[in-house]
Amino acid sequence: IRTGNGYDVHRLVAGDGVTLCGVFIPHDQALLGHSDADVALHALTDALLATCGAGDIGDHFPPSDPQWRGAPSRIFLEHAARIVRDKGGVILNADISLIAEAPKVGPHRETMRARLAEMLAISIDRCSVKATTNETIGFVGRREGIAAIATASVFYPPEPA
Amino acid sequence: IRTGNGYDVHRLVAGDGVTLCGVFIPHDQALLGHSDADVALHALTDALLATCGAGDIGDHFPPSDPQWRGAPSRIFLEHAARIVRDKGGVILNADISLIAEAPKVGPHRETMRARLAEMLAISIDRCSVKATTNETIGFVGRREGIAAIATASVFYPPEPA
Amino acid sequence: IRTGNGYDVHRLVAGDGVTLCGVFIPHDQALLGHSDADVALHALTDALLATCGAGDIGDHFPPSDPQWRGAPSRIFLEHAARIVRDKGGVILNADISLIAEAPKVGPHRETMRARLAEMLAISIDRCSVKATTNETIGFVGRREGIAAIATASVFYPPEPA
Numbered sequence: 001i002r003t004g005n006g007y008d009v010h011r012l013v014a015g016d017g018v019t020l021c022g023v024f025i026p027h028d029q030a031l032l033g034h035s036d037a038d039v040a041l042h043a044l045t046d047a048l049l050a051t052c053g054a055g056d057i058g059d060h061f062p063p064s065d066p067q068w069r070g071a072p073s074r075i076f077l078e079h080a081a082r083i084v085r086d087k088g089g090v091i092l093n094a095d096i097s098l099i100a101e102a103p104k105v106g107p108h109r110e111t112m113r114a115r116l117a118e119m120l121a122i123s124i125d126r127c128s129v130k131a132t133t134n135e136t137i138g139f140v141g142r143r144e145g146i147a148a149i150a151t152a153s154v155f156y157p158p159e160p161a
Numbered sequence: 162i163r164t165g166n167g168y169d170v171h172r173l174v175a176g177d178g179v180t181l182c183g184v185f186i187p188h189d190q191a192l193l194g195h196s197d198a199d200v201a202l203h204a205l206t207d208a209l210l211a212t213c214g215a216g217d218i219g220d221h222f223p224p225s226d227p228q229w230r231g232a233p234s235r236i237f238l239e240h241a242a243r244i245v246r247d248k249g250g251v252i253l254n255a256d257i258s259l260i261a262e263a264p265k266v267g268p269h270r271e272t273m274r275a276r277l278a279e280m281l282a283i284s285i286d287r288c289s290v291k292a293t294t295n296e297t298i299g300f301v302g303r304r305e306g307i308a309a310i311a312t313a314s315v316f317y318p319p320e321p322a
Numbered sequence: 323i324r325t326g327n328g329y330d331v332h333r334l335v336a337g338d339g340v341t342l343c344g345v346f347i348p349h350d351q352a353l354l355g356h357s358d359a360d361v362a363l364h365a366l367t368d369a370l371l372a373t374c375g376a377g378d379i380g381d382h383f384p385p386s387d388p389q390w391r392g393a394p395s396r397i398f399l400e401h402a403a404r405i406v407r408d409k410g411g412v413i414l415n416a417d418i419s420l421i422a423e424a425p426k427v428g429p430h431r432e433t434m435r436a437r438l439a440e441m442l443a444i445s446i447d448r449c450s451v452k453a454t455t456n457e458t459i460g461f462v463g464r465r466e467g468i469a470a471i472a473t474a475s476v477f478y479p480p481e482p483a
C-alpha cells in the first residue's frame with residue numbers, strides 16, 4: 001500500500017461559477033486556469049500519480065500545451081487512474097479537502113463523490129470530499145483563490161521475488 | 162486500509178491561551194471559534210470522517226448550531242471515532258502537524274498524545290503530534306491564525322463477497 | 323501500516339540557489355535556515371517520525387543547536403529513517419509536494435527521486451517528488467518562501483500478542 005498527497009491552488013477572478021470535483025457551482029467568481037481549473041481534481045490527480053512515482057500533473061499535461069485549454073479535468077484524473085491500474089494498482093480510497101471561503105460545498109458533496117467514484121471506477125464509500133474555510137485570513141480568506149489537499153491510497157501487488 | 166486528510170484554521174485574537182489537542186496552553190492570544198476552536202482536533206476529526214466518506218465536521222457539527230458554542234472539541238473527535246468503529250474500522254494511526262509561530266508545542270506533546278490516545282481508544286505510539294512555524298511569513302507567520310494538517314489511517318474489513 | 327504527514331516552510335532571500343530533496347538548483351534566491359534549509363527533506367523527516375510518534379524534526383535537531391548550522395538535511399532524514407527501522411518499520415513509500423513559484427523542479431525530479439531512494443534505502447519507484455506553483459498568490463506566490471507537504475507510509479509488524 002502506498003499513499004500519495006496532492007496540493008493545488010487556482011486564482012479566483014470575476015465570473016459566474018467554479019467547477020470543483022467535476023461539478024459546476026454557480027458563484028460570483030470563477031477559477032482561473034488553462035483547463036477548467038478544477039483544483040480538487042488536479043490535487044487528486046497528483047496524489048494518484050504520487051503512489052507510483054509517476055511525476056505530477058504538470059508533467060503529463062503541460063499548461064503550455066494548447067490542447068488542454070479549457071479541458072475538463074476528468075481527463076487528467078482518469079489518465080492518472082489508468083496509469084495506476086496499468087501498474088497493477090487498486091485504488092483503496094481518495095480524499096479531498098477543499099479550502100475556500102465560498103461557495104458552499106456541502107449541498108454538492110454527494111454529487112461530487114458520485115463523480116469521483118465514476119472517474120476512479122471505485123465505490124462511492126471510498127470517495128471523500130470535505131470543505132473548510134480559511135476563516136477570512138490568508139489568500140483563501142481574502143477570496144483570492146481556492147486550494148485543495150488530496151490523499152490517495154493504492155494497493156500495489158508485491159513484486160515477484 | 163484507507164487514509165484521510167484534514168485541514169483546519171482558526172484565527173488568533175487577543176486572549177490568554179489556546180486549546181490544542183485538548184490541552185490548554187497559556188499564551189498572549191486565543192483562538193477564535195464557535196467551539197473551543199481546537200484546530201488540531203478539528204483537522205483530525207475531518208481526517209477520520211474522510212476514511213469512510215462520512216462528510217466533514219461542518220456537516221456533523223454546524224457552526225450555526227448554538228449547542229456547540231464553546232464545546233470541547235473532544236466531542237467532535239470522539240463522534241468521528243465512533244462512526245469509524247461503527248463501520249467496522251480499526252484506527253491504525255493519527256498524526257497532526259500544527260503550524261503556528263507560537264506557543265511552543267514541544268513541552269505539551271506527550272500530554273497531547275496521551276489525550277489523543279484516550280479520545281481515539283488506541284495506543285499512544287499510534288498517536289503523533291508535530292509542530293512547525295511558518296517562518297514569520299503568510300497568515301500563520303503574521304500570527305493571524307493557527308493551521309493544522311491531520312492524517313488518519315483506518316483498517317476496514319473487506320466487504321463480504 | 324501507519325501514514326504520517328509533514329509540512330515545512332523556509333523563507334526565500336537573495337542568493338544563488340536552493341537545495342531541494344538534496345539537489346542544489348541554481349536560482350536567483352536562496353532558502354534561509356539554520357541547516358541547508360531543504361524544506362522537502364524537512365517535511366519528509368517529519369512524516370517519517372510521525373509514523374512512530376517519535377516527535378518532530380525540531381525535537382531531534384533543535385535549530386538552536388550550533389552543530390546543525392549549515393548541515394546537509396540528509397542527516398535529518400537518514401536519522402528519521404533509522405528510527406523507523408529500529409522500531410521494525412519498513413518504509414512503503416515517500417511522497418513530497420513542493421509548492422514554489424520557482425525554480426522549476428521538473429528537470430531535477432529524477433535526480434531527487436534517486437537521492438530519496440538512496441537516503442531511505444528503498445527502491446526509486448517508491449519515491450515521489452511533485453511540484454506546483456501557488457499561482458502568484460499567498461506567501462509562496464509572492465516568492466517570500468517555499469513550502470513542502472510530505473507523506474510517508476510505513477509497515478510496522480504487529481506487536482506480539
Ligand SMILES: [Mg+2]
Nearest residue numbers: 008009039042
Ligand atoms: Mg491546477
Ligand SMILES: [Mg+2]
Nearest residue numbers: 169170200203
Ligand atoms: Mg475548526
Ligand SMILES: [Mg+2]
Nearest residue numbers: 330331361364
Ligand atoms: Mg525546516
